[in-house]
Amino acid sequence: MREVDEAVRQDELSNFMDKYGKPLIAAIVLGLAAFAGYLYWDAQQEAAMEKDSETLISAMDQLEANNFDTANSTLEQLIAEGGGGAKAASQMLQGGIAQQQGKPAEAAERFAAIAADGDAPQTLRDLATVREVAATFDLRTPADVVARLSAIAVPENAYFGSAGEMVAIAYLEQGKRAEAGALLAQIAQADDVPESLRSRARQLAGVLGVDAIEDVDEVLEELEADGDTAAPATE
Known part of the structure; x- marks a missing residue:
């Protein structure tokens, strides 16, 4: 029975190889060739990036x-x-x-x-x-500034502060004080905007009658810190 069983398995394997052997080998060869091509392409890309980096540094x-x-x-x-x-x-x-x-x-x-x-x-x-x-x-009209920067002047964008400030100024030139004040308040309250820009936006928003201060104590501490830094040294 064992000999018969082994013969049957050998016969099944022989039939499988006769039927699928060549396509299977071809698929394996193509897969290895594709993988080798990817490795070559990746190496070329890395070498090109290194070259570009060196040129930029120069x-x-x-x-x-x-x-x-x-x-x-x-x-x-x-x-x-x-x-x-x-x-x-x-x-x-x-x-x-x-x-x-x-x-x-x-x-x-x-x-x-x-x-x-x-x-x-x-x-x-x-x-x-x-x-x-x-x-x-x-050289630009306020409408053009708003059109070019409105998609960037949003809190989710990395350049929200800079774009938002220019859009707010354009709003002011258009007489849209409410829109300018609201946008400046958003800039003043954004944690990822540079402090100098936040301070400027907070002051402009205040001039427009918009309260852009969320934490009064925090603002007072920042003003005190700025005052200590700006104060001249005395002997």
Whole structure:
């Protein structure tokens, strides 16, 4: 019986291999080839990221040394060869260079290119939009400022404070004091907004008759701390 049982199993295995052996082997080979291809692609991506990082660091070193022309040339090379985050970061640095050189229109053009780049990370696109509007704020109509920044001027966005302040100013220019005051109060009460911006928003909201203070004791402590810091040392 054991010999018969073994013969039956061998026969079943032989039939299975005759029927499915070649497709199964082909599937295994294709799977191994795909996995090897993924490993190669991942290694190439990592090498490209390392190269882009080195180029960015080199450009930043040149900026610190005030070698703007050299830094721009380095960044142009990265923009031409790179993509995604590296390209957007390079364009962001170029926009900063243009601002330092007193070229707001060129800076805004650089930032606008990032904001319109679908391959760039959304966080960088939002930052580029904020900086584009800030660079040309005086040249824009209040309605245009609101239209460009309204989606960013929300508490969930990382750039809520900066975008919200510009939208609030645009509201004031439109005569919408209630909307401006409400938005400034939100900024003043946001924990993740820089304290200098919160303080400015709190003061503007107060001028508009909006109480933006949640914790009076906390605000008093902050004012006392600022006063101690600003007080001149005496002997």
